[in-house]
Amino acid sequence: MKPGFSRCNNATLRRAARSLGRFYDDALAPAGLKGTQFGLLFQIHVGSEPTMGDIAEALIMDLSALGHTLKPLIRDGYVETFADKDDRRVKRVRLTPRGEVKLSEAIKLWSIAQQRFEDKVGAEQAAKLRAALDAVADLDLEMPTAAPSN
Amino acid sequence: MKPGFSRCNNATLRRAARSLGRFYDDALAPAGLKGTQFGLLFQIHVGSEPTMGDIAEALIMDLSALGHTLKPLIRDGYVETFADKDDRRVKRVRLTPRGEVKLSEAIKLWSIAQQRFEDKVGAEQAAKLRAALDAVADLDLEMPTAAPSN
DNA sequence: TCTATTTAGTGGCATATGCCACTTCCGCGA
DNA sequence: TCGCGGAAGTGGCATATGCCACTAAATAGA
Numbered sequence: 001m002k003p004g005f006s007r008c009n010n011a012t013l014r015r016a017a018r019s020l021g022r023f024y025d026d027a028l029a030p031a032g033l034k035g036t037q038f039g040l041l042f043q044i045h046v047g048s049e050p051t052m053g054d055i056a057e058a059l060i061m062d063l064s065a066l067g068h069t070l071k072p073l074i075r076d077g078y079v080e081t082f083a084d085k086d087d088r089r090v091k092r093v094r095l096t097p098r099g100e101v102k103l104s105e106a107i108k109l110w111s112i113a114q115q116r117f118e119d120k121v122g123a124e125q126a127a128k129l130r131a132a133l134d135a136v137a138d139l140d141l142e143m144p145t146a147a148p149s150n
Numbered sequence: 151m152k153p154g155f156s157r158c159n160n161a162t163l164r165r166a167a168r169s170l171g172r173f174y175d176d177a178l179a180p181a182g183l184k185g186t187q188f189g190l191l192f193q194i195h196v197g198s199e200p201t202m203g204d205i206a207e208a209l210i211m212d213l214s215a216l217g218h219t220l221k222p223l224i225r226d227g228y229v230e231t232f233a234d235k236d237d238r239r240v241k242r243v244r245l246t247p248r249g250e251v252k253l254s255e256a257i258k259l260w261s262i263a264q265q266r267f268e269d270k271v272g273a274e275q276a277a278k279l280r281a282a283l284d285a286v287a288d289l290d291l292e293m294p295t296a297a298p299s300n
Numbered sequence: 301t302c303t304a305t306t307t308a309g310t311g312g313c314a315t316a317t318g319c320c321a322c323t324t325c326c327g328c329g330a
Numbered sequence: 331t332c333g334c335g336g337a338a339g340t341g342g343c344a345t346a347t348g349c350c351a352c353t354a355a356a357t358a359g360a
Contacts, residue, residue: 008260009267009276010174011189016283017167018347019210023291024160025348034348036316039161053338060169065317067340072315089325089338110158112293117159120289126159129282133166136279139270141173143262168317175318184318186346203308215347217310222345239308239355307356316346326337 013136020117027113031106037073038110040066041095041103044079049092051084060137078102163286170267177263181256187223188260190216191245191253194229199242201234210287228252 006012024035033041043055052070056063070093073079078099084090095103118126156162174185183191193205202220206213220243223229228249234240245253268276 006189006192007280008174008189008192008264009280010170010185010263011192012280012283012287013163013167013170014186014189014346015210016287017163019287019289020160020163020291022348024158027293034315035160036164039156039158039164042156042158042161051338060165061316062318063339064319064341068318069316087326087338091339113160113291114158116291116293117289120291121286125282129286130157130159130162132275132279132282133162136271137162137166137169139169139267141170141263141266141270143177143266164316172318184345201308211346212348213309214311214349218348219346237308237356241309301360303359305356305358308354310351310353312350312352313348315348318345319343321340321342323340324338326335328333328335330332330334 023117024110024113027116028106028109031102031109033102033106036069038103038106040069040073041078041099041106044093044095045100045103047093049094051090051092052081053090055093073099173267174260174263177266178256178259181252181259183252183256186219188253188256190219190223191228191249191256194243194245195250195253197243199244201240201242202231203240205243223249 006015021035024038028035028038031038039059040055043058044050047054047058050058052063052066055061056066059066061069070079070081074081077096079093080096081091081093084092121129156165171185174188178185178188181188189209190205193208194200197204197208200208202213202216205211206216209216211219220229220231224231227246229243230246231241231243234242271279
């Protein structure tokens with residue numbers, strides 16, 4: 001088997017994610033953001049003051065992981081949280097003005113990387129790949145429970 | 151735009167990786183291994199006492215990241231390292247007998263998850279997806295340097 | 301042969317992610 | 331209205347990954 005060409009879907013996916021992640025990270029570096037942070041800011045931006053749970057669900061991310069990832073962004077003043085008016089358990093999230101500016105700046109850098117990628121693989125192919133990845137992400141793979149019929 | 155369906159190739163890839171990663175992690179949990187650890191043990195297993203650099207290259211992983219990731223596996227006695235005979239800078243890696251046993255155990259669990267995945271998306275489609283991901287991983291995306299012609 | 305350069309890893313620091321235990325709230329039922 | 335079970339987050343702990351600065355060792359040159 002050629003090096004790096006595993007039959008494991010998970011290993012292959014992670015390998016590609018590491019590779020592509022570095023590329024986008026490099027592209028965003030001038031803005032001082034990582035690819036994940038950019039994605040998170042964007043997700044908050046397009047949402048309507050989403051709750052932590054909303055974001056975690058959209059990104060298929062563990063709620064606590066989201067909390068951790070949000071911390072540096074809050075610390076740097078790009079994001080702020082506030083309690084929901086009706087349910088005090090719920091915490092909503094939004095970008096600060098500073099965060100909006102940073103996001104705009106980052107989008108310019110992201111566009112370059114995104115364009116570069118699409119030039120290499122083709123916009124069609126890229127769209128197909130994203131569709132396939134979204135399909136995989138949304139698969140219900142839960143292992144059938146021992147006794148699902150009781 | 152529907153939630154979670156980003157145009158960003160990197161964000162989409164990471165999202166799918168989180169999703170699939172959890173599935174494989176769950177499947178491997180009985181063996182006490184994470185998906186990444188399984189992949190790493192396997193890579194070491196199929197190699198011929200690979201060097202740190204060999205592994206890092208095959209997995210498109212930062213050399214220092216590999217070192218970090220290897221630590222728990224060494225601590226748990228699944229992997230051991232030794233200096234190369236001819237080049238004292240080089241560190242080679244291999245599984246311990248205990249590591250071989252653990253890998254066998256993990257492969258059984260992995261097969262179930264892998265099979266489940268392939269049942270859901272189809273073996274053909276899975277193979278195509280892996281091929282696409284390998285292609286993406288191996289793309290040369292380096293941003294053209296300002297002055298590549300000097 | 302001696303030195304400048306390159307190569308292979310390490311250690312420290314920071315972010316990315318998850319799981320689990322725990323706290324706080326909300327809502328429902330007795 | 332009291333109290334219990336479920337929902338939403340937090341904090342702690344552990345692994346996953348990267349970058350950077352630094353050390354040690356091999357190598358190309360002068």
